[in-house]
Amino acid sequence: MKKIRVKLKKNSYDIVFAKGGLSRVGKRIRPLVKGKNAMIVTDDNVARLYLDTLRRSLEKQGFNVFEKVVASGEQSKTAETYLEIIDALGRAEFLRDDTVVALGGGVVGDMAGFAAATYMRGINLVQVPTSLLAMIDSSIGGKVGVDLIYGKNLLGAFYQPKLVFVDVATLKTLPEREWQNGLGEGLKYAILEGGRLFDIVNGETVNEDLEEFVSLCAAYKAKIVEQDEREAGPRRLLNLGHTLGHAIEKKSGFEIPHGEAVKYGLKLVLQASKRLEGADADDLNRALDMLAKYGADCPYGANELLSLARNDKKAEDEGINAVFVKKIGECFVKKTDFEEFNRLFD
Ligand SMILES: NC(=O)c1ccc[n+]([C@@H]2O[C@H](COP(=O)([O-])OP(=O)(O)OC[C@H]3O[C@@H](n4cnc5c(N)ncnc54)[C@H](O)[C@@H]3O)[C@@H](O)[C@H]2O)c1
Incomplete structure (x- = not known):
């Protein structure tokens, strides 16, 4: 146990x-x-x-x-x-x-x-x-x-x-739909944590290694919660893929379920992350290849989502606190003003 x-x-x-x-x-x-x-x-x-x-x-x-x-x-x-x-x-x-x-x-x-x-x-x-x-x-x-x-x-x-x-x-x-919902979050943890968790999703062995997969995801969340019980800082990392994910849910009139929207949000944020200084392009491509195995083809272009993302409640007056990926296992929160946000995601 x-x-x-x-x-x-x-x-x-x-x-x-x-x-x-x-x-x-x-x-x-x-x-x-x-x-x-x-x-x-x-x-x-x-x-x-x-x-x-x-x-x-x-x-x-x-x-x-x-x-x-x-x-x-x-x-x-x-x-x-x-x-x-x-x-x-x-x-x-x-x-x-x-x-x-x-x-x-x-x-x-x-x-x-x-x-x-x-x-x-x-x-x-x-x-x-x-x-x-x-x-x-x-x-x-x-x-x-x-x-x-x-x-x-x-x-x-x-x-x-x-x-x-x-x-x-x-x-x-x-039910399969609910499984997919959770899996979107699991893919997020894999990019945040890297290591064995990334290998499990990348190798498509989630079902065979189910308890290990679940416990590694849970351990990541637990680690973040320990650092930031009240969501003042590091816990924001858990929003990876969510800013555009929420916009995708809204755009679809909530037809696209949350987990799937997060998966698409992850793809868009990985693409945007490649434009940031210091990004490890090989690693980001590896993460994109991993997502492709789970069918992360967003039906909308980022440009269709930007105005919705700007209205998201997490978008504060002066810009958006979005989470970007430097490499697999290393993500960071970056406050972007709307101009930069548009440039990165466009
Ligand atoms: N507290 C937090 O930090 C936090 C984080 C993320 C999401 N949430 C909340 O979680 C909720 C979504 O949770 P969810 O996706 O589990 O939805 P849910 O609780 O509605 O469960 C999804 C469906 O699966 C069914 N179900 C659950 N377990 C089952 C099983 N083992 N076998 C068969 N059917 C089963 C449920 O009856 C339900 O129909 C939202 O309200 C969201 O706001 C909270």
């Missing part, structure tokens, strides 16, 4: 990788929390597949187990559903030492996490991510929250879990 320690100033925690180990989650949680009650929050798709196994695992450790099943999809990630979870916790008389267990993708993780962060000013939270995106991204780093009609993730908090438990065997049932 592989373990990554996320070392923070306060509230450090482990990410545990146990392929096929979902029935052993309870055993891992028991020593970490005092309370007897556990509320599993999940969505209807994931409930059908994995709720019983998780419930039994917690019951075996003496937990009184409660369940809150929400409808699947981003449209559930609302203040209303969040209040339903809070209501369920109140009704079951949860106390400070009790535990919320988020079983599912990023929607459930973010929303259940926000409920755990705010009920009684914070109770125990355990993340059991079941989508690729949740395993390598959303379950790590403590960003929790829900959407408002004015925008995504507007109501939220930073709140660290007591444990993240990853069973990559659950990915067997993940």
Whole structure:
């Protein structure tokens, strides 16, 4: 069983990788929390597949187990559903030492996490991510929250879990579209980190080396979170491919899913990076060749996306903080004014 320690100033925690180990989650949680009650929050798709196994695992450790099943999809990630979870916790008389267990993708993780962060000013939270995106991204780093009609993730908090438990065997049932969504982020980590992670994606052995791939991505995110818990500096690197990625999503009327848009955004940013001084052209070409294996042919030219990128909320008044690539494994944030941004991407 592989373990990554996320070392923070306060509230450090482990990410545990146990392929096929979902029935052993309870055993891992028991020593970490005092309370007897556990509320599993999940969505209807994931409930059908994995709720019983998780419930039994917690019951075996003496937990009184409660369940809150929400409808699947981003449209559930609302203040209303969040209040339903809070209501369920109140009704079951949860106390400070009790535990919320988020079983599912990023929607459930973010929303259940926000409920755990705010009920009684914070109770125990355990993340059991079941989508690729949740395993390598959303379950790590403590960003929790829900959407408002004015925008995504507007109501939220930073709140660290007591444990993240990853069973990559659950990915067997993940729909292809959702797999692709997570993979876009995985390709991003490969360019940020280089090394073995790049070799896995470049060699197209993600499926064979699945647990290693997931754990290397998670380790990269954990490393960045350790350096920058509140997103003031290095965490911005995680936006690699996202400035134009968001523009691509918007341009397509959200027909192109996030992960795919990130993949296209990565291609455009690699091309733009070649124009910067000090860029390692051979390495950037290697990264572009790697992306080509995953079909990163953006349907739009960069020039069609620039005005949308300029309107992105991450574009501040005086320019855009975009992430560029010097070589595989070395990326940097560069503030570009709009003129330079246009020149680099045009
Ligand atoms: N907190 C963060 O740092 C952070 C980072 C990135 C994204 N996010 C958030 O994550 C959310 C997206 O997460 P997501 O892509 O996991 O979406 P999701 O939670 O909607 O899950 C995607 C779909 O896959 C299904 N699913 C999940 N695991 C499954 C499995 N093992 N087998 C079968 N079906 C399964 C779900 O029911 C859902 O229909 C967004 O709301 C986004 O804002 C948060």
